[in-house]
Amino acid sequence: xxxxxxxxxxxxxxxxxxxxxxxxxxxxxxxxxxxxxxxxxxxxxxxxxxxxxxxxxxxxxxxxxxxxxxxxxxxxxxxxxxxxxxxxxxxxxxxxxxxxxxxxxxxxxxxxxxxxxxxxxxxxxxxxxxxxxxxxxxxxxxxxxxxxxxxxxxxxxxxxxxxxxxxxxxxxxxxxxxxxxxxxxxxxxxxxxxxxxxxxxxxxxxxxxxxxxxxxxxxxxxxxxxxxxxxxxxxxxxxxxxxxxxxxxxxxxxxxxxxxxxxxxxxxxxxxxxxxxxxxxxxxxxxxxxxxxxxxxxxxxxxxxxxxxxxxxxxxxxxxxxxxxxxxxxx
Amino acid sequence: xxxxxxxxxxxxxxxxxxxxxxxxxxxxxxxxxxxxxxxxxxxxxxxxxxxxxxxxxxxxxxxxxxxxxxxxxxxxxxxxxxxxxxxxxxxxxxxxxxxxxxxxxxxxxxxxxxxxxxxxxxxxxxxxxxxxxxxxxxxxxxxxxxxxxxxxxxxxxxxxxxxxxxxxxxxxxxxxxxxxxxxxxxxxxxxxxxxxxxxxxxxxxxxxxxxxxxxxxxxxxxxxxxxxxxxxxxxxxxxxxxxxxxxxxxxxxxxxxxxxxxxxxxxxxxxxxxxxxxxxxxxxxxxxxxxxxxxxxxxxxxxxxxxxxxxxxxxxxxxxxxxxxxxxxxx
Numbered sequence: 001x002x003x004x005x006x007x008x009x010x011x012x013x014x015x016x017x018x019x020x021x022x023x024x025x026x027x028x029x030x031x032x033x034x035x036x037x038x039x040x041x042x043x044x045x046x047x048x049x050x051x052x053x054x055x056x057x058x059x060x061x062x063x064x065x066x067x068x069x070x071x072x073x074x075x076x077x078x079x080x081x082x083x084x085x086x087x088x089x090x091x092x093x094x095x096x097x098x099x100x101x102x103x104x105x106x107x108x109x110x111x112x113x114x115x116x117x118x119x120x121x122x123x124x125x126x127x128x129x130x131x132x133x134x135x136x137x138x139x140x141x142x143x144x145x146x147x148x149x150x151x152x153x154x155x156x157x158x159x160x161x162x163x164x165x166x167x168x169x170x171x172x173x174x175x176x177x178x179x180x181x182x183x184x185x186x187x188x189x190x191x192x193x194x195x196x197x198x199x200x201x202x203x204x205x206x207x208x209x210x211x212x213x214x215x216x217x218x219x220x221x222x223x224x225x226x227x228x229x230x231x232x233x234x235x236x237x238x239x240x241x242x243x244x245x246x247x248x249x250x251x252x253x254x255x256x257x258x259x260x261x262x263x264x265x266x267x268x269x270x271x272x273x274x275x276x277x278x279x280x281x282x283x284x285x286x287x288x289x290x291x292x293x294x295x296x297x298x299x300x301x302x303x304x305x306x307x308x309x310x311x312x313x314x315x316x317x318x319x320x321x322x323x324x325x326x327x328x329x330x331x
Numbered sequence: 332x333x334x335x336x337x338x339x340x341x342x343x344x345x346x347x348x349x350x351x352x353x354x355x356x357x358x359x360x361x362x363x364x365x366x367x368x369x370x371x372x373x374x375x376x377x378x379x380x381x382x383x384x385x386x387x388x389x390x391x392x393x394x395x396x397x398x399x400x401x402x403x404x405x406x407x408x409x410x411x412x413x414x415x416x417x418x419x420x421x422x423x424x425x426x427x428x429x430x431x432x433x434x435x436x437x438x439x440x441x442x443x444x445x446x447x448x449x450x451x452x453x454x455x456x457x458x459x460x461x462x463x464x465x466x467x468x469x470x471x472x473x474x475x476x477x478x479x480x481x482x483x484x485x486x487x488x489x490x491x492x493x494x495x496x497x498x499x500x501x502x503x504x505x506x507x508x509x510x511x512x513x514x515x516x517x518x519x520x521x522x523x524x525x526x527x528x529x530x531x532x533x534x535x536x537x538x539x540x541x542x543x544x545x546x547x548x549x550x551x552x553x554x555x556x557x558x559x560x561x562x563x564x565x566x567x568x569x570x571x572x573x574x575x576x577x578x579x580x581x582x583x584x585x586x587x588x589x590x591x592x593x594x595x596x597x598x599x600x601x602x603x604x605x606x607x608x609x610x611x612x613x614x615x616x617x618x619x620x621x622x623x624x625x626x627x628x629x630x631x632x633x634x635x636x637x638x639x640x641x642x643x644x645x646x647x648x649x650x651x652x653x654x655x656x657x658x659x660x661x662x
Contacts, residue, residue: 046443061424061445069413070604075406082400082427091441093392094423096413110422112377114392219604247608254610273401273550277578279585279610 002043010039022047061091062300063111067099067123071219072272073242073287074122077141080293081120088301090117097123099217108134118300121145137303139296142187150299151312152292153187159285159317160194163239163267166283168204170325172237172265175199175206176228178221178249179241182210188241191269195239207232211241221245225252229264236264237325243268243275246282246324265325280323288315333374341370353378392422393631394442398430398454402550403603404573405453408472411624412451419632421448428454430548439465449631452476468634470627475516481630482643483623484518490616490648491525494570494598497614499535501656503568503596506530506537507559509552509580510572513541519572522600526570538563542572552576556583560595567595568656574599574606577613577655596656611654619646 004022008015013032021028021036039045062085066074082092093114095107104123111119118137137149144151160177167175177195180188192208199206209228215221225248229235240246246268250260258264260280268275271286292315299309321327335353339346344363352359352367370376393416397405413423424445426438435454442450449468468480475482491508498506508526511519523539530537540559546552556579560566571577577599581591589595591611599606602617623646630640652658 046440059445069410070403070407072401072403072406072604075403075409076401078406078409078425079400079427082425086427091445092425094409094413094425096410096417109377114390114422244604244608251608251610251612273403273575274605274608277575277582277605277609279582281582 002045004045006043007036007039007045010043011035059115059117060089061093061114061116062297063093063095063107063114063116063119065095065097065104065107065111065119065121065123067097068217068219069094069096072244072274073270076272076289077122077293080290081296084294084297088297090297090301099123099213111136117304118149120296120300121148137300137309139300139303141292141296144185144187149303149311150296150309151187152296152299153312153314154287154292155314155317156188156190157194159269160191160196160239161198162194162285162317162319163191163269164195164198164202164204164206166267166319166321166325166327167237167239167265168198168202170237170261170265170327172325173204174232174235175204175237175239176232176235177206177208177239177241178225178228178245179208179210181213181216183213191239191241211245219244221248222252225249226256229253229256229258237266238264239267239269241269243270243272243282243284246284247274247278250278250280250282250324261324261326267319267325271320275320275322278324283322283325284320286318286320288317291315333376335376337374338367338370338376341374342366390446390448391420392424392445392447393628394424394426394438394445394447394450396426396428396435396438396442396450396452396454398428399548399550400425400427403575403605404601407603407620408453408624411621412627415625415628419628421628421632430454430544442467448635449480451627451631452479468631468640470631470634472623472627473518475518480634480642481627481640482518483627483630484643484645485618485623486645486648487519487521488525490600491522491527491570492529493525493616493648493650494522494600495526495529495533495535495537497598497650497652497656497658498568498570498596499529499533501568501592501596501658503656504535505563505566506535506568506570507563507566508537508539508570508572509556509559509576510539510541512544512547514544522570522572542576550575552579553583556580557587560584560587560589568597569595570598570600572600574601574603574613574615577615578605578609581609581611581613581655592655592657598650598656602651606651606653609655614653614656615651617649617651619648622646 004015008018018036021033068074085092097103120139122141140148140151177192179192180186240249246266249266253260253264268282268284271284275282275284303309335346339349349367352364399405416423428434451470453472471479471482508523510523511517571580577597580597584591584595599613599615602615606613606615634640
């Protein structure tokens with residue numbers, strides 16, 4: 001592989017001059033710059049990011065720890081984070097924790113070993129003391145970690161309010177909220193607070209049903225949903241805390257002879273691609289994933305550069321009305 | 332951050348001995364090993380993978396270039412590759428090319444700059460000469476790149492045959508195959524060859540409909556599918572070359588008053604999570620994604636170690652029967 005010396009030899013310039021050109025330091029003539037660019041291309045010279053990382057003590061890499069890559073919500077967040085990181089010339093080192101604490105700790109160690117510029121966590125019930133020795137920014141997205149540098153969240157409380165209002169305004173009178181994981185405290189828990197507040201203000205019967213980590217990790221809710229529809233036959237509106245749950249609720253409703261939205265109105269959360277691929281399509285609360293991703297990257301790089309960043313940032317959600325609960329179809 | 336020297340000082344051993352222990356070289360007493368492990372833990376010492384990469388000329392990182400992270404098929408492959416890489420103590424550096432040739436070239440350069448151990452490409456129409464100077468293994472999954480070290484594919488031809496047989500045995504008599512992208516040659520093109528072969532052997536009317544890169548990149552097929560169902564009202568069986576297309580076909584069928592599977596039987600391809608989240612669920616040809624991922628990682632590391640690896644490997648597919656085309660529901 002070509003080295004800096006080879007580029008210098010090819011151009012007739014000194015190694016110092018070539019290095020200055022590559023790092024944009026000091027005055028450089030247009031002619032020298034063009035010479036170096038031509039030589040780099042001819043010799044297929046690639047700046048050694050590894051050597052650069054060693055001298056800078058940190059690399060052009062951001063560690064990203066997620067619980068389940070193939071959960072479509074996380075896939076969409078990863079895609080957006082990758083996109084935003086690239087704009088700042090950073091790369092993403094990807095870790096799939098499978099919601100396992102041991103994995104999370106191991107991956108944080110791997111991030112340190114690889115001298116990442118910072119870590120973004122979307123996974124984690126890891127305790128504070130475990131992060132000792134972490135001298136890079138730690139940004140969380142939709143997770144509670146007291147020790148993090150900054151926490152990025154969507155407006156879960158308002159999302160819960162919107163879901164309740166949409167169901168009630170479309171005519172639902174008896175509501176369930178199939179909510180987040182029982183075992184872990186998460187920002188998403190605020191959805192049920194907002195949901196209950198609206199139901200109570202409007203005098204609408206409602207109940208919250210918590211789900212389990214096991215269901216979350218497997219993405220399998222059919223059994224729970226069948227039991228719920230049989231136990232609460234009078235329910236005519238359900239707020240599902242993810243579109244994956246909402247999709248399975250459509251399937252179970254059909255098996256039990258309930259029509260969506262005529263007999264049962266459904267509002268999901270996340271607004272990922274599944275929401276528009278089901279029949280009927282799913283009305284869903286959209287997380288501002290793109291904005292959350294760009295904020296996470298910005299805060300990480302700002303904090304790494306020693307700037308002060310907000311410790312918590314809440315971004316607005318919006319309702320995306322589709323067929324499963326629509327004002328145009330009020331029955 | 333603690334250094335090797337700090338660990339040596341803490342244990343009373345020499346830096347050379349500590350380094351030998353960390354790298355598992357030569358004879359080391361159990362006592363010394365335990366001392367070093369205790370000191371590493373106490374000082375929160377992390378081996379510097381960056382320095383290691385510089386001395387070894389390559390890192391513990393594998394570059395992965397995909398066209399669309401948030402396409403659920405790719406999300407599932409990424410998840411499996413990450414899992415298999417971790418088992419070998421390698422990390423994944425992730426690049427989202429958005430099917431753009433310029434991005435692919437830039438990301439290959441970034442992989443070189445980061446001294447990856449090898450590259451896995453699931454994206455690419457990049458020409459052969461562009462890979463000059465690439466002195467690490469290049470493994471492709473479901474892509475044609477003549478210059479790659481090894482190509483991993485599923486048995487697309489047999490998958491096409493299985494789809495045709497399933498549709499015909501479930502009673503369909505007039506078939507469409509909504510197939511791969513017109514502009515790029517891909518291993519997936521073999522599906523239509525296998526599909527046509529079975530239809531012709533059994534004297535069944537069939538037609539192949541090619542899709543466009545634009546549709547592939549956007550994941551949006553509703554317009555095309557509506558036109559097709561109106562243009563071919565007699566069609567009672569469709570093989571869709573992805574589950575994303577199959578899901579949209581269920582939606583369009585419902586809008587046009589066609590019942591699935593009674594009036595129209597559908598077989599998808601990939602067997603990703605969407606196939607089990609639609610109503611009805613989708614009968615699909617399963618790619619052996621886990622095996623493809625483990626083979627890709629194995630070939631990459633073998634080739635990096637100088638071993639000879641097969642240039643092409645084809646892994647078997649299987650039919651996963653669900654509601655959209657099922658022998659139990661022959662009408």
